[in-house]
Amino acid sequence: MSRWLTEAVPRGRVAAFRTLIYLFVTADLVIFTPWVRTRVSVPGELYQPLLIGRVLQLPTPTSALVAVIFWSLLVLALLAATGRAPRLLGWAVCALYLEWMFIAMSYGKVDHDRFGLLIALAVLPTAGRARHGDTTRTEAGGWALRVTQIAVICTYFLAAWAKLRFGGLDWVTGSVLARAIIRRGTDLADLIAQVPYLLIVAQFGIVAFELLSPVVFLLPPRWRLAMVGFFYSFHAITIATITISFAPHLAAMTSFLPLERVRPLVWARRLAGRDTPGPATDASEPDPAGAGTEPVPLGQAPVGASAERAPLGDQAPVLGRPAGP
Structure with a gap:
């Protein structure tokens, strides 16, 4: 069990996941939950803190x-996305x-879609330092990703x-999706709702799939990625039909993906290198035509060089030997 929990993963995957999660936190503040700032206009007596809030x-x-x-x-989430001071900035953001x-x-x-994201923020500071593209494997980073995966499936x-528990069989046999479509459905949802019993089948x-998700x-690995792809497709359909977004959950679910293969900065540099012609030669890089050649004595042609490049009579004498025949 401990081996499974701490299965080593490339550090590059941890670095990519860390950057993605902290960038999502910044996006969440300005796109998904900016309404939290309006809570100050609500009367204080309506504030009923959660259990942890009451304890603390x-x-x-x-x-x-x-x-x-x-x-x-x-500010701190943007700094944490760079990977610097992962423990200090990570705990502060958490x-x-x-x-x-x-x-x-x-x-x-x-x-409930925030659970996986909160767990990811809690465990990422324990993963230690990680650089993008690093292929060395880390058990600490593997544990952080595994715990996030467990939270996603939970x-x-x-x-x-x-x-x-609360709806019983009425949840799967009732009109749950029909009410959701009436309240916030799209044109696509209206088309689906016209098919007899399709919404009941969808509820089952x-x-x-939620019960079988573990x-x-x-x-x-290959089939695991396929199943995670099914999870993403389910949420895509949910957004397209009843406009419910599980964005924090989707961000945490990237813990299943080989994110070390996604390197946008490297791709951008390569694209810029193709579009911008460089100099013919670069003193900082070896000449491909002469790569791996050794220095040769004065007057002796390199191995594989054409004899036409230096006629015999024009060659300078090799040290200790007279020139000419």
Whole structure:
């Protein structure tokens, strides 16, 4: 079990995942959850902190507190995305984002799609230093990715458990998706809803795939990637039909992917090198035509060189031998 939990992965994968997660935190602040800043306009008596907030006795959000958290988190997450000071910046981002989520979720609604992202932020500081493109393997980084993967799958499995626990069989046989389409459905959803019993079949399928999601850990690597691709396609359909985004969950799910192969900066440099012609020769790089050749004595042609390059009579004498025949 411990070997599975700490299965070594390339450091480049850890570096890419770290950059992606911290960049998503910055995007989350300005795109997905900027509404958290409006919580300061809500009366303080409506603030009902979550259990951890009550245990830690976190203060009621104020305009100053939310502004400090927002700007500090924005700057620190961008710095953490560079990979510098992974522990110091990582723990700081984790603490600030956790407080950001406490503020967001303490007014009556808790989103379960944040679980994998929060776990990723909690374990990334333990992965240590990692550079993009580094192929050396790390068990600490493997543990961080594995724990994030477990959190992602728990999100699916526990969601199905909650559906059956609180909704029972009525969740799969009722009109859950029909109500969602009425409230926030798209034109594509309206077309799907016209097919008899298709929504009921879809509800059975959703619960089935969520309950079976742990199977992903039992599959060989190629089939595991295929199943993760199915997860992504499911969320693409969800966005296209009922406009529900699981963006934080999708970001955490990249822990399953071989991210070390995705190197946009390297690709950009190569593209720029193709578009911009370089000098004919570069003193800092060896000449490909002469790569691997050794220095030769004065007057002796290199191995493989044509004799026409220096006629015999024009050759300078080799040290210790007279010129000419």
